[in-house]
Amino acid sequence: MSETVPETSSIADREIVISRIIDAPRELVYEAFTEVRHLSQWWGPEGFTTTTRSFQFAVGGEWVFQMHGPDGTDYPEWIYWTEVVPAERIAMLHGEYRGDPNAFESVLTFEALGGATRVEMRTLFPTKEQRDEAVEKYHAVEGGQQTLGNLDAYITDGVRKSADN
Structure with a gap:
């Protein structure tokens, strides 16, 4: 019995990859993703704000929030957090609500580059069509770049200036 493995191109057709180098230590960048007091200050594209309803950062925990355009x-x-490797990797399922059939997977990695950090956000959609809709209708690439820019x-x-004082 052979196992079916998706072709690389089918994954590439469903994926968005965005990265940015941030001039701050990896632990500080990771903390900004894992503490709601930080997340609510920068999460989302330019011009968006966030209101958190509930937040538990741990495998099996949830962040329920509303973005205001x-x-x-x-x-x-x-x-819904599916994997947490402190200061290295966060994996999550992201949708509009628990049980959302259109939820997608995202993996964030944090790579130390001396005193800077390379953040990579890999998002994998269930279908090529969902990825294309996210790119075309919701401007997911630009939104992701803006979100990392806000971070x-x-x-x-x-955060870094107050930490240096």
């Missing part, structure tokens, strides 16, 4: 539209969000600004302008 600059046009006043509210977006329900739900994240960079938050850490280098705020």
Whole structure:
């Protein structure tokens, strides 16, 4: 009995990969992803704000929140943490609500580069069509780049300066 392994191209057709180098130590960048007091300050694309309903950062924990768009539209969000390797890797299922059939998987990795950190966000959608819709309708690539840009600004302008004092 042979196991069916998806072809690489089928995964590539369903995936978005975004990365950024942030001029801060890996532990500090990781902390900004794992503590709600930080997440709520920078999460989301430019112009968006976040209201957290509940937050438990641990494998099996959830982050239930609402993103508020600059046009006043509210977006329900739900994240379920599936893997946590402190300061190295976070894996999650991300949808609009628990049990969302369109939820997608994301893996964040944190690579130390001297005093800086390379953050990579790999998002895998259930289908190519869902990935394409996220890219075309929701501007997922630009939104992801802006989100990591917001993280960079938050850490280098705020958190790191207060940590250095």
